[in-house]
Amino acid sequence: MLHPIAKAREAAGHTVPPPRPGAEPLATPAPDDVPVLALRGAAVRVAGRTLWSGVDLRIGAGKFVAVLGPNGVGKSTMVKVLLGALPAAEGEVRVLGARPGQANHRIGYLPQRRSFDASMRIRGVDVVRLGLDGDRWGVPLWPSGARRRAARQRVEEVIELVGASAYAHRPIGNCSGGEQQRLLIAQALVRRPQLLLLDEPSDSLDLPHQSAVTALISQICHQENVTVVMVAHDVNPILPHLDQVVYLAEGGAASGTPEEVITSSTLTRLYGTPVEVLRTSDGRLAVVGQPEAPARHTDRHTSAPCAGGGHAAG
Amino acid sequence: MLPAEPVAGPVWSWNLLTDVQEMWSFPFMVNAFRAGAIVAVVSAVMGYFVVLRRQTFAAHTVSTVAFPGAAGAVLLGFSAVYGYFSLCVAAAVIIAAIGWRGGGGGSGGADESALTGTVQAFLLASGFLFIALYKGLLGGPQTILFGTFLGITTSQVNVLLGVGAVVLAALALIGRPLLFASVDPQVAAARGVPVRALSVIFLVLLGAATAEAGQITGTLLVFALMVIPAATAQTVTGRPGAGLTLAVLLALAATWLGLTTAYYWPYPLGFFVTSYSFAGYLLARSGRALHTRLGRTAAPLLNKEATA
């Protein structure tokens, strides 16, 4: 296996921006003009069934994107396609200027709904540390003190960033679901990725923590120029932070800025049932009547169709 | 060995130095201590991952398979050592293949465990048949099932040492990615860790380590060295490094104490080793329960440990 730095250099050397003169221009061009994510006419098939198709997406550095849609539509599958774990059935997918799976060392990944039960006797810091150098072979036979200190410092730093210092030294199995989730976000961040793929990160967090985590992710995204793709269930709480949204629905998809996509006509067409988008007096958006598949996840605080109508901005 | 042998055996004198000197004046006891040390270290390190990956059932199956392996080898006129290694590793490969097909990340589903259990029962029965066919086996099935420390030869110690060194070296090489894949397989896979290949390699190493341990503790009591010390260590600490070290020390202590006790007391070695292991586990569990009870002081303890 190549050293990560060497790999990054190699990847950088090969990045040829896909020549698309006719493509819609990026809102703000990425530093090296290569979109972090580029999907063109992408479709995916699982077990012979097309989950979604016709997804077009072009996302630059430092953008916050949400992937939305009902249960089972293929949101997690899209994340797997971006990681190269599953091939796209049609179209073209480029991630960080390379084929999916080629640049995974520059991606931070938070899988959906992972929890460690009480018998997992390993500390939170160790889980975060694994995100830093868990993929290295061999034992660090008396590594140089400086490197070791730097690694430990980075782990402490990122744990502090997500506000998990108080429980990071406890066995992770003894932490609550929300505490585990924060540690896992720290794990995804620890290598300073250029792209974060977060599959329902606010799952198992209560409302105040949900907005705190979303604000944190948005801050990292905009301050450190990290592109964030966040799969979410409910658009309203994250809407103020979003630069782009991707709506997946059976048989189709819509993507663009929230203003373009979150309209009554687009959502009604996608879902096949009436969906209303309200605009509050101060110009904020709220989605009402978004269909929810029969809840498989009973633990989720079931947001009634028009719950949280207020807290959204456009 | 007969339980109530009145013949004057060695007598414990409470003079530790002379006791140990006397015990080690017999080459077979020195070999037993050497073999025990090798097996304890290898089993404890493997066991740490077995417990973390929740593969105790797989480990149990692999160790059970050693019984027909050893019995069959003796029946065919080979040394039992070959039977231990070949069948344990073969069983590990088969379990890996089943897990692979089932798509399990290691711990396996209901189907896998049912199939493994079925095969395990059949193999145990075969072992019993082999024993019945081969009348002259010294000590009968007890030796293979519950272990012995008599008659460990120097060449056997060398085989244990060689295989143990290979297993430990392989574990050192794959240790970190294996830990990552055991704790967090999805993220590890996304980072390019070959999760499935590691799980196959791990099972093969498990086969080799189990075959080693089975020769000392007997195939039914492999867990005394493979699971109990690791489970005890993980009860005490959440740090991987400290946990591994503690597991090794516990296994070593149980083995050597067990050997010493079995030398002076005419009862089975497997019982003593398992009892010492189990006592340690009980101590750790009750210690932890006490800590949690006493005003929830467990967190400060672990914090202190973290800065140490």
Ligand SMILES: Nc1ncnc2c1ncn2[C@@H]1O[C@H](COP(=O)(O)OP(=O)(O)OP(=O)(O)O)[C@@H](O)[C@H]1O
């Ligand atoms: N390995 C597989 N074999 C067959 N079908 C699969 C497989 N993986 C996923 N699917 C199906 O693909 C569909 C999309 O799954 P996916 O996990 O991407 O949904 P999702 O949009 O993330 O849903 P949720 O909101 O519940 O997380 C589901 O109908 C699922 O049953």
Ligand SMILES: [Mg+2]
């Ligand atoms: Mg999902």
